[in-house]
Amino acid sequence: MANLVELKNVFKIYGEGLESEVRALDGVSLTIQRGEFVAVVGQSGSGKSTMMNVLGCLDIPTRGDYFLDGTDVRELTDKELSLIRNKEIGFIFQQYNLIQSLTVLENVELPLIYQGIGADDRYDL
Ligand SMILES: Nc1ncnc2c1ncn2[C@@H]1O[C@H](COP(=O)(O)OP(=O)(O)OP(=O)(O)O)[C@@H](O)[C@H]1O
Ligand SMILES: [Mg+2]
Incomplete structure (x- = not known):
């Protein structure tokens, strides 16, 4: 392998x-x-x-x-x-690069939105 x-x-x-x-x-x-x-x-x-x-x-x-x-x-x-x-790759940056204008939940949601995961599934993972 x-x-x-x-x-x-x-x-x-x-x-x-x-x-x-x-x-x-x-x-x-x-x-x-x-x-x-x-x-x-x-x-x-x-x-x-x-x-x-x-x-x-x-x-x-x-x-x-x-x-x-x-x-x-x-x-x-x-x-x-x-x-x-x-x-494929999970990456946590040294600087968190959080978006200040978003809530904590919205920051967490962001990569899921980019992955095309719908709202229902985003809250159900
Ligand atoms: N975009 C860049 N342009 C020029 N030099 C850079 C750039 N990014 C990093 N460096 C330089 O490359 C070297 C390695 O930096 P790097 O950030 O990879 O180190 P590090 O081991 O992650 O350090 P730290 O523990 O402080 O996070 C340093 O001398 C840094 O100043
Ligand atoms: Mg570093």
């Missing part, structure tokens, strides 16, 4: 070639099997969020490969990537 997650020698370099260049990921390789529980720890600025953004298909590596359940993420269309973000 394919690894659920596989990073192969992944680099994420912000502002590559500029004086302000930041090498946030520097040749990261990682495999995660289905059902495995993995925690990534490291000091502030060590690249954890950058790696999560890559794993969550919110960002693409500067170099290197990311296979999600055997699929090369680089070959997916924007539509396929948004389907993965919508249906």
Whole structure:
């Protein structure tokens, strides 16, 4: 069975070639099997969020490969990537990104609305 997650020698370099260049990921390789529980720890600025953004298909590596359940993420269309973000990957952001003008319930409902779940089912899950 394919690894659920596989990073192969992944680099994420912000502002590559500029004086302000930041090498946030520097040749990261990682495999995660289905059902495995993995925690990534490291000091502030060590690249954890950058790696999560890559794993969550919110960002693409500067170099290197990311296979999600055997699929090369680089070959997916924007539509396929948004389907993965919508249906396959749960992602809790470091900043909660709550919408201030909505109630707590409405904030919780929002992803369900994007998934096309009707009002009756949204309250019944
Ligand atoms: N969009 C960006 N543009 C330029 N540099 C960035 C960007 N995002 C992150 N960085 C830099 O990349 C490095 C890794 O940042 P990242 O946010 O991934 O670290 P982190 O491990 O999540 O830190 P923390 O524990 O503080 O959340 C840092 O030096 C950060 O300043
Ligand atoms: Mg972070």
